[in-house]
Amino acid sequence: MTHFKYIIFSSLLFTACAQAPRQPEAHTHAHVEPPVQEEEPAVVLPNVELSKELLYQYLLTEIASQRGLAGLAAEASVDLAMKTRDPRLAMRAAQLAIQSGQMDKAVDAIKVWREIEPDSPIAMRMLSAALLRSGRLDEARQELINVLQSKNANAGQVFFQAYQMLVPLSDNAAALKLMRDLAQLYPRVAEAHWAVAQLALASGDEELALNEVRQARALRTQWDMAVSLEAHLLQKNAPQQGLELLRAYLSKNPEASEIRMQYARALLEEKQYKLSRDEFQRLADESPDNPEIAFAIALISLQMNDLQGAETQLNQALSKGKKDQDTVQYYLGQLSEAKKDEDEAIERYRQVKGGEHYFATQLRIVYLLNKRGQFAEARQQLHLMKATDNAQRVQLVLIEAQILRGANKHAEAYMLLQQNLRKMPNQPDLLYETAMAADMNGDHDMFEQMMRKLIQIKPDHAHAYNALGYSLLDRNERIPEAMELVVKALQLAPGDAAIMDSVGWGYYRSGNLDESIKMLRRAYAANPDPEIAAHLGEVLWQRGDKEEAKRIWQDSLKANEGNAPLLAVMKRFMP
Numbered sequence: 001m002t003h004f005k006y007i008i009f010s011s012l013l014f015t016a017c018a019q020a021p022r023q024p025e026a027h028t029h030a031h032v033e034p035p036v037q038e039e040e041p042a043v044v045l046p047n048v049e050l051s052k053e054l055l056y057q058y059l060l061t062e063i064a065s066q067r068g069l070a071g072l073a074a075e076a077s078v079d080l081a082m083k084t085r086d087p088r089l090a091m092r093a094a095q096l097a098i099q100s101g102q103m104d105k106a107v108d109a110i111k112v113w114r115e116i117e118p119d120s121p122i123a124m125r126m127l128s129a130a131l132l133r134s135g136r137l138d139e140a141r142q143e144l145i146n147v148l149q150s151k152n153a154n155a156g157q158v159f160f161q162a163y164q165m166l167v168p169l170s171d172n173a174a175a176l177k178l179m180r181d182l183a184q185l186y187p188r189v190a191e192a193h194w195a196v197a198q199l200a201l202a203s204g205d206e207e208l209a210l211n212e213v214r215q216a217r218a219l220r221t222q223w224d225m226a227v228s229l230e231a232h233l234l235q236k237n238a239p240q241q242g243l244e245l246l247r248a249y250l251s252k253n254p255e256a257s258e259i260r261m262q263y264a265r266a267l268l269e270e271k272q273y274k275l276s277r278d279e280f281q282r283l284a285d286e287s288p289d290n291p292e293i294a295f296a297i298a299l300i301s302l303q304m305n306d307l308q309g310a311e312t313q314l315n316q317a318l319s320k321g322k323k324d325q326d327t328v329q330y331y332l333g334q335l336s337e338a339k340k341d342e343d344e345a346i347e348r349y350r351q352v353k354g355g356e357h358y359f360a361t362q363l364r365i366v367y368l369l370n371k372r373g374q375f376a377e378a379r380q381q382l383h384l385m386k387a388t389d390n391a392q393r394v395q396l397v398l399i400e401a402q403i404l405r406g407a408n409k410h411a412e413a414y415m416l417l418q419q420n421l422r423k424m425p426n427q428p429d430l431l432y433e434t435a436m437a438a439d440m441n442g443d444h445d446m447f448e449q450m451m452r453k454l455i456q457i458k459p460d461h462a463h464a465y466n467a468l469g470y471s472l473l474d475r476n477e478r479i480p481e482a483m484e485l486v487v488k489a490l491q492l493a494p495g496d497a498a499i500m501d502s503v504g505w506g507y508y509r510s511g512n513l514d515e516s517i518k519m520l521r522r523a524y525a526a527n528p529d530p531e532i533a534a535h536l537g538e539v540l541w542q543r544g545d546k547e548e549a550k551r552i553w554q555d556s557l558k559a560n561e562g563n564a565p566l567l568a569v570m571k572r573f574m575p
Helices: 052-066 070-084 087-099 102-117 121-133 137-149 155-166 174-182 190-202 204-220 226-239 239-252 259-270 271-286 291-303 307-319 325-338 342-350 360-373 377-385 390-406 410-422 430-438 444-457 462-474 479-492 498-511 513-526 530-543 546-559 564-573
Strands: none
Touching: 052 070, 052 087, 052 342, 070 087, 070 102, 087 102, 087 121, 102 121, 102 174, 102 259, 121 137, 121 155, 121 190, 137 155, 137 174, 137 259, 155 174, 155 190, 174 190, 190 204, 190 226, 204 226, 226 239, 259 271, 271 291, 291 307, 291 325, 307 325, 325 342, 325 360, 342 360, 360 377, 360 390, 390 410, 390 430, 410 430, 430 444, 430 462, 444 462, 462 498, 479 498, 498 530, 513 530, 530 546, 530 564, 546 564
């Protein structure tokens, strides 16, 4: 009879299991060193005779696995491994058990493997991982200690692998505690402090994370990963320190491209655009065919209003084959708008065929057509657009209503808003705009009904209180109630100039001219709007300060030539 150990099992080429687990990714973009290759001890195979029963059980396992019956395959494979004591089958059993989520069976299989090959570092690591996934943290801790203490263990590499195993745990605090327990045994291993820092960050303990990563850096001064993590931790509360750390490291390690990328991004976050662009340009010089870097330089150039530089880089990103061509075309359209070349902008926007900017791009086309007075074309473009949710549907309706008002079709705009409000009766923005259209069309009862419904739906909607209150004040009706509404609006939005104007006008309607002027001055200082100027001038005139009133009106008219409300109030008092 053929011995079991001489059978060729093609399915036992366990590439994924036999390799060391890949290095974990840091929270930042620092380079991760390749894993140290560990030599697996020579495999001692059992001298087991291949019986019909074993062959049947093996074939059953493989067929079940191929047909997706992972649970059955795992159960049969674990039993086969125990019978044969073959380490290859034990590894296969562990793999199948892990794939089927049967972690207890995986632990059993790996323990068999460990009994057969007690010095196998792969078996040790797999057992640690299986115990962690099954929630047996105390046992996992001991296994990780065993791995660290094994004769061929590289402690730094083991801490990387342990970190990778602990990251998926839902209990961040437990993962951190376990790692700290292990790290205390190896205070001179930089990777141990780095792993603790990463898990501390995941647990929200940034102070511990910063302390630990600095210990890692003290042990390995020229280590990209530790520098990257420390700079990341400093970014929120001490960004200049983080920038200085990255800059100093790059001065000694100019070839550290991942650190340079982090430095460029950090400068961008701090709005140091020129320095950021310089760093991205250096990266581009090192990688001239990288379209993503060209794209980043282009966006920074746009921010700096360097339109020529932005256009050059965007075209480079396009020519170098940036995967997201739609995004590049979108920003080229933005660039054309900045150059005030509307024809080119529309043409660029029409090149966008999809992606995250597609909806915004179509809206820009509508805006440009409407701006040029092409109202019919703008509406046609809107009707071609497909909304993906109610928020987008409301946005399209509101834009179309605005186009209709711009074409002096107020009644048609009101009808459009009403029709869509019946379809989406509780959409706050649609309800607000329809109410305002009702007020503009003289339907004050409907306006009030809608605004009160909006306040019921959104009790913190400051502009609903303000609109309702100001409408009453403007018609000089129910002044005490109107005043309560605008004061409530100001409590919800204390810095809003339009609401300050309403409150000031309310004081005027109430006969309190001094308080009215005080509030209107605040509003005008916050926003020198011509309508606020009209109100402030009127109250000043009524109090007898006619020269100041004239000056405010005239100054505002110079800045807002032809403004109808301002001209109307000036005509009333200075015919």
